[in-house]
Amino acid sequence: MKGVKELSFPVIGDFRGNLIALEGNKDIPFDVKRVYYIFDNKQDVVRGKHAHYNLKQVIFCPSGQCDFMLDNGEEKKTITLSSPDKAIYIEGNVWREFTNFSKGCSVVVLASEHYDESDYIRNYDDFIKAVK
Numbered sequence: 001m002k003g004v005k006e007l008s009f010p011v012i013g014d015f016r017g018n019l020i021a022l023e024g025n026k027d028i029p030f031d032v033k034r035v036y037y038i039f040d041n042k043q044d045v046v047r048g049k050h051a052h053y054n055l056k057q058v059i060f061c062p063s064g065q066c067d068f069m070l071d072n073g074e075e076k077k078t079i080t081l082s083s084p085d086k087a088i089y090i091e092g093n094v095w096r097e098f099t100n101f102s103k104g105c106s107v108v109v110l111a112s113e114h115y116d117e118s119d120y121i122r123n124y125d126d127f128i129k130a131v132k
């Protein structure tokens with residue numbers, strides 16, 4: 001889907017368990033400037049409901065699972081994130097809504113820029129105008 005790629009991270013495992021190491025500009029396709037995470041989500045809420053003009057993000061669930069509905073203005077797709085080694089990379093102007101948080105779900109986001117509210121498109125009609 002234009003603007004979205006699915007990533008798989010290499011898992012380093014031994015008898016003690018597993019480890020995933022993520023390096024900027026290697027495993028993550030940009031220089032990571034910000035990390036944030038979302039946790040203790042209520043199961044029936046919708047988060048997101050916005051797009052970004054410039055931000056690049058890699059998003060994954062190290063525990064639990066949730067659904068990401070992605071919409072690039074031409075196509076919509078829902079991806080369930082449910083494994084610490086699976087991620088989505090969003091690099092374009094893509095509307096996202098995330099729902100169906102399982103108990104104990106946490107979502108980690110690695111972002112290419114510092115927080116900037118002016119990079120958000122929080123109105124769906126404005127998003128459609130921006131992508132057309």
Ligand code: T46
Nearest residue numbers: 034036038047048049052055057059096109114115116
């Ligand atoms: C996204 C999805 C996956 C900050 O002060 N700094 C930050 O870096 C972020 C991300 C948020 N905030 C403040 C802004 C709001 O007052 O935290 C509050 C909640 O943010 P928001 O409603 O945007 O949260 P989500 O979960 O809907 O969206 C977030 C990110 O904002 C967004 O970039 O793609 O996670």
